[in-house]
Amino acid sequence: MRRWAAALGGTALVVAAWGTALVTPDDAEAERPFSVPVEIGDRGEGRNLAVTVTGIRAADAATIDGWDAEGPWLIVDLEAAAVQSDLRATLSHATLSVDGRTYRASERPPDSMFRSELAVGVPRSGSIAFELPEEALGDDVAVLSLGLEADPRLDSLIEVHFEPSTLDRIEEAELMSSGWAR
């Protein structure tokens, strides 16, 4: 009687420990960014970042201020502002995930909203550009993530899901000059 109770209790404890280990989130899960999904044209607001993606364009070449480069390029036009504080409010995280690969916004255009400073409550508008391989523009699923820190852990990320394959491909796209919105 006692013996089988102890065996049963022991087994139950082992199963409980195993179950606890199974449901404990790992570090990556515990530090995951807070995703704010938003549609093109809608305003998404996170901890200290409010973004409206006004348009997404695909082009063979990108140009601005006398700089031009062959791509293909994906150009994201957006308006962005800080929400609480100007302190460290720069659009430092801009990535595009397509088919398991992550692309980072290009540092090549001389004028871009990527890594630009934001102001509280007064949106700035401009573009960010992604230099991509051909196959990425033919894919059906892409996620654009925008955030304030290059390391996105534990902060909000404004995320836009879209279909690159449905975009009209133009020959050359000019990035918007960065400035105050409207």
Place this chain on the structure above:
Amino acid sequence: MLAPVGEPQPTEPQAVPKRRFRWVRAAADRVPTKWVAGIGTGVFLAVTAAFGGLETVEAVSLPELTAGEEHRNDQLAVTVKRAVLIDELPEAGVTVEPGERVLALIVDAENLWDEPLPTTPGYSLSSTVALADDPEAEPEGISRYDDTTENPWLQPGVLATIVLAWVVPADRHAAGDELRVVLNDETLFTGTAVISGQYWDNPVPAAIMALDIEDVGAGRDVAEPDPGAGE
């Protein structure tokens, strides 16, 4: 064998080895203890000699590539196209003092990983391409060949032509000299404890190539795209 006559024959199987090796014990007992060190030294020397003695071990020979041949690993596809000696190259982010010149490698690089790779010192291309004469010297300037963006990021699957620049004493190299370049492979590590994410490190030489150095004098053509730049 050496078993003395008259000893009873063993009936159990286990007793057989005991009897068979008895002579070893007997022989060992006759060896004076003083000999042991000598015999040990002799054995050690014989084994050393068998493996080539104290001769310097020949370095593992790396595959030899020629200019324009691609080297591929899990991180990058790298093609070193030209080696150029130039008076100065501010576009690549290097400044020279009097008596110095710039040695530049023009390299096609494609990121084969699924994350963007920085080209800042210590990462990706700067750890992958090294000069055989001075493998510890990382390039002092790294920029794109087409629009001179400094320390550009390599996007997955996107080919980029990059200029790697070293400042060298003006008399170290001359036009037509052979420059030996080592291409390293790095290993992907996953950060633990205070390091998060994955990173490439631990460069190990994987290929070597010899290029003829071109001297372009004060030439401007290195920093500006030529018709064959995008190939």
